Amino acid sequence: MTITETVLNAFSALFIQFDPEAASALLAPDYIQHNPAVPTGAAAIVGFVPVIQQSGMTANTHRVITEGDLVVMHNTFDNAQAFGAETLVAFDVFRVADGKVVEHWDNLQPLSGPNPSGRTMTDGATEIVGREKTAENKALVSAFVSDVLHGKAPEKIGEYISAESYAQHNPQIADGLEGLGGALQMMAEAGIEMRYDATHMIVADGNFVFAASEGVLGEAHTAFFDLFRVEDGKIVEHWDTVSEIPAEMAHENGKF
Structure with missing residues (x-):
């Protein structure tokens, strides 16, 4: 097998x-x-x-x-x-x-949603294509994670996310860079911090790239699992799950 x-x-x-x-x-x-x-x-x-x-x-x-x-x-x-x-x-x-x-x-x-653009947490593209570009797409998303999610150079977001077509599946956020920017602004105005501190794995297969990270949402230690779809050198679609990391677990292996 x-x-x-x-x-x-x-x-x-x-x-x-x-x-x-x-x-x-x-x-x-x-x-x-x-x-x-x-x-x-x-x-x-x-x-x-x-x-x-x-x-x-x-x-x-x-x-x-x-x-x-x-x-x-x-x-x-x-x-x-x-x-x-x-x-x-x-x-x-x-x-x-x-x-x-x-x-x-x-x-x-x-499960929550649909989001303001009518998308669910699981609908959207499913077909894996362009496996010859796996390494290129992984490098793109890795740089996005470092620059934008980890905050090293957030102003570069336009270099990574398509300005023409960005389908968002987070249940709280609308499509496009405008939807993402609006959601982040609302969180900031509400005093809700969202911070990525460490990314533990990035897995790529053709046009899909997955990242598993931890950080803070509000005041909670949080796991962020993100899946991105890449097309023509830009991120064009995003799915995620967000969950608090409990202080006590049924084992000693940790969340990651």
Whole structure:
């Protein structure tokens, strides 16, 4: 199996087929868990399978990108009250080694929206194209993260985001540079700080580039998982999930 197939099969066994035996065969016993509420190790997540099945939770995958040993999935979980909301939008990141899933990160946010431009948190483009430009697109988004999100040179935002077409899927923000600027201004006027302090991974596959970061939103220690679509050397679409990082977790692995 490819890296992607290993992850998709493991995800299906856990959240679609509810098959503990199949899941156990695809997860390393010492599987490293970064979800704050789930203990580490394969036995812990496999042990949740009957609970997930009985809850009636269903999963729907919108996008999958792969680079190296990492696979990023953009998912929706419905009937997810057992995990905190009726519907949760998530980015799940899995690392594969020796044919097994060995590590998992995620960031979940209750479904909200549509946003002022009528977009949902999960609709929009899905097709991966231009894989020959993966490195170029990754470099572009990496520079955007450094200059704009980390605040090293925020005035360069126009060099990275398309002024002609920028589709925004954050439930609070409208399309375009104007929508983004307006939302940031409203937050500033309300005294709400949004700050990216560290970016822990960037994964690129063709025209899609994913970044996992942490920082501050308001007064809360926060995880920001962002997915960008690049076209003709500019960022033209954006999805994200934002979630507070709890001080106490079910393991010692940390959020990242």
